[in-house]
Amino acid sequence: xxxxxxxxxxxxxxxxxxxxxxxxxxxxxxxxxxxxxxxxxxxxxxxxxxxxxxxxxxxxxxxxxxxxxxxxxxxxxxxxxxxxxxxxxxxxxxxxxxxxxxxxxxxxxxxxxxxxxxxxxxxxxxxxxxxxxxxxxxxxxxxxxxxxxxxxxxxxxxxxxxxxxxxxxxxxxxxxxxxxxxxxxxxxxxxxxxxxxxxxxxxxxxxxxxxxxxxxxxxxxxxxxxxxxxxxxxxxxxxxxxxxxxxxxxxxxxxxxxxxxxxxxxxxxxxxxxxxxxxxxxxxxxxxxxx
Amino acid sequence: xxxxxxxxxxxxxxxxxxxxxxxxxxxxxxxxxxxxxxxxxxxxxxxxxxxxxxxxxxxxxxxxxxxxxxxxxxxxxxxxxxxxxxxxxxxxxxxxxxxxxxxxxxxxxxxxxxxxxxxxxxxxxxxxxxxxxxxxxxxxxxxxxxxxxxxxxxxxxxxxxxxxxxxxxxxxxxxxxxxxxxxxxxxxxxxxxxxxxxxxxxxxxxxxxxxxxxxxxxxxxxxxxx
Numbered sequence: 108x109x110x111x112x113x114x115x116x117x118x119x120x121x122x123x124x125x126x127x128x129x130x131x132x133x134x135x136x137x138x139x140x141x142x143x144x145x146x147x148x149x150x151x152x153x154x155x156x157x158x159x160x161x162x163x164x165x166x167x168x169x170x171x172x173x174x175x176x177x178x179x180x181x182x183x184x185x186x187x188x189x190x191x192x193x194x195x196x197x198x199x200x201x202x203x204x205x206x207x208x209x210x211x212x213x214x215x216x217x218x219x220x221x222x223x224x225x226x227x228x229x230x231x232x233x234x235x236x237x238x239x240x241x242x243x244x245x246x247x248x249x250x251x252x253x254x255x256x257x258x259x260x261x262x263x264x265x266x267x268x269x270x271x272x273x274x275x276x277x278x279x280x281x282x283x284x285x286x287x288x289x290x291x292x293x294x295x296x297x298x299x300x301x302x303x304x305x306x307x308x309x310x311x312x313x314x315x316x317x318x319x320x321x322x323x324x325x326x327x328x329x330x331x332x333x334x335x336x337x338x339x340x341x342x343x344x345x346x347x348x349x350x351x352x353x354x355x356x357x358x359x360x361x362x363x364x365x366x367x368x369x370x371x372x373x374x375x376x377x378x379x380x381x382x383x384x385x386x387x388x389x390x391x392x393x394x395x396x397x398x
Numbered sequence: 399x400x401x402x403x404x405x406x407x408x409x410x411x412x413x414x415x416x417x418x419x420x421x422x423x424x425x426x427x428x429x430x431x432x433x434x435x436x437x438x439x440x441x442x443x444x445x446x447x448x449x450x451x452x453x454x455x456x457x458x459x460x461x462x463x464x465x466x467x468x469x470x471x472x473x474x475x476x477x478x479x480x481x482x483x484x485x486x487x488x489x490x491x492x493x494x495x496x497x498x499x500x501x502x503x504x505x506x507x508x509x510x511x512x513x514x515x516x517x518x519x520x521x522x523x524x525x526x527x528x529x530x531x532x533x534x535x536x537x538x539x540x541x542x543x544x545x546x547x548x549x550x551x552x553x554x555x556x557x558x559x560x561x562x563x564x565x566x567x568x569x570x571x572x573x574x575x576x577x578x579x580x581x582x583x584x585x586x587x588x589x590x591x592x593x594x595x596x597x598x599x600x601x602x603x604x605x606x607x608x609x610x611x612x613x614x615x616x617x618x619x620x621x622x623x624x
Contacts, residue, residue, distance in 0.1 A: 190597060212552065212558070213557075215549060215559070215566060217567055218567070226549075228550045228551055229597070229598075229600065231550070231553055231554050231557075232554075233553075233554040233555070233594065234554065234596065234597050237596075248597070264558055265558075266558040269556075269558075269561075271579070273588075274575065274576070274579045274591065275556075277555065277588075277591045278555035278556065280592075281555065281592065293558060341561060
């Protein structure tokens with residue numbers, strides 16, 4: 108049973124945190140880091156070859172966490188699998204205990220460490236959500252009956268910093284109309300940008316719970332790098348300046364995260380942490396908030 | 399040789415729901431040769447439009463609509479009629495439809511599904527390309543192909559990677575869905591972005607020319623030449 112679903116549907120504030128599978132087979136370190144903050148988090152999002160870099164599969168890492176009693180959000184992109192493999196992986200994931208799934212388009216192959224890989228994109232994220240809905244309803248996407256059906260809690264991504272915003276709102280509404288029951292957003296640094304996004308989303312009639320994305324910037328250099336190189340991430344110059352002016356960049360970064368949470372939490376239904384290896388600072392980030 | 403198939407009339411009717419007057423444009427190139435574009439098809443479509451209660455403001459058949467420079471000059475001579483129309487219905491391959499939508503500030507509806515390009519990409523070097531998917535979506539996307547202009551070939555809007563109108567893959571590449579958004583906004587049809595596009599029937603273009611088209615005149619001619 109999904110705590111994430113229960114909380115979001117009951118109108119309670121929920122917290123998710125990203126966990127990246129290793130590039131290799133040594134999982135213990137990541138599991139240890141995740142277990143240390145398990146009490147603070149409702150579910151761990153396990154990324155699916157994030158930034159198109161080859162890693163252990165999301166479903167395997169999800170299972171390893173579920174075995175330790177940790178709830179997961181199985182992230183699934185459309186980049187590497189056609190519609191046969193996507194559906195097959197979903198059935199397998201349910202059988203292995205995953206109940207939450209985040210349907211994503213996926214970064215393009217050339218952005219990662221295997222730029223010559225074949226990009227698939229047989230389905231897009233909206234069609235994947237529709238497909239999850241079909242499986243939940245006891246049929247595959249072409250209408251064949253399943254022997255036992257999953258009951259996934261499907262979610263989707265949204266980008267509050269999209270410019271222009273209107274197409275992003277239309278796309279988010281389409282995702283909600285086709286099965287997204289929660290949204291996790293890209294990293295937010297400017298609460299005003301997030302407030303505008305939320306206002307427009309609600310004005311468009313989308314009442315789906317939204318979890319605001321929080322990603323600690325380890326240094327001004329990392330901030331600049333991410334701003335320039337990571338798809339979907341935009342970092343305001345004023346935040347980069349705050350980091351470069353700080354004597355202690357770590358403390359400043361934690362402070363920025365806590366501040367953004369405080370200024371956005373009342374506008375949405377949860378937070379989605381993306382610590383990128385800084386799991387150890389998650390307790391401090393949350394301590395600094397009113398949550 | 400580019401091969402197209404006529405879209406079912408019901409589908410075309412659906413495209414024209416918002417329009418009262420239509421300018422009808424045919425191609426006298428490949429599509430005329432296969433019977434899907436020339437004067438005969440334009441005549442048939444014109445009749446059907448009039449029967450259906452649409453005001454056909456004018457018709458024109460242009461040789462190789464994919465030749466944007468020439469097509470633009472020829473269209474300029476009927477610009478009054480085009481201007482007086484709510485939209486254009488174009489009986490051509492996907493390249494021709496895209497080329498026309500670059501030339502006019504009106505919604506452009508495709509009348510055909512392109513099923514094979516025969517490795518031919520039109521008579522004019524240009525950025526419009528057609529993936530001969532056999533399920534032409536250009537009506538929903540303002541005459542800009544999401545399969546070729548979006549690197550991921552997404553069918554339901556931009557991914558999260560685009561920023562300020564640029565694609566996540568290459569900074570100087572425009573986001574195809576941004577172009578589609580701007581185009582639909584400019585022709586007043588942003589409502590089309592709310593239409594859900596289901597997954598593509600990929601089998602339609604995995605084998606090149608579909609079996610049923612291999613009996614067509616041009617297929618036979620080309621096979622004969624070999």
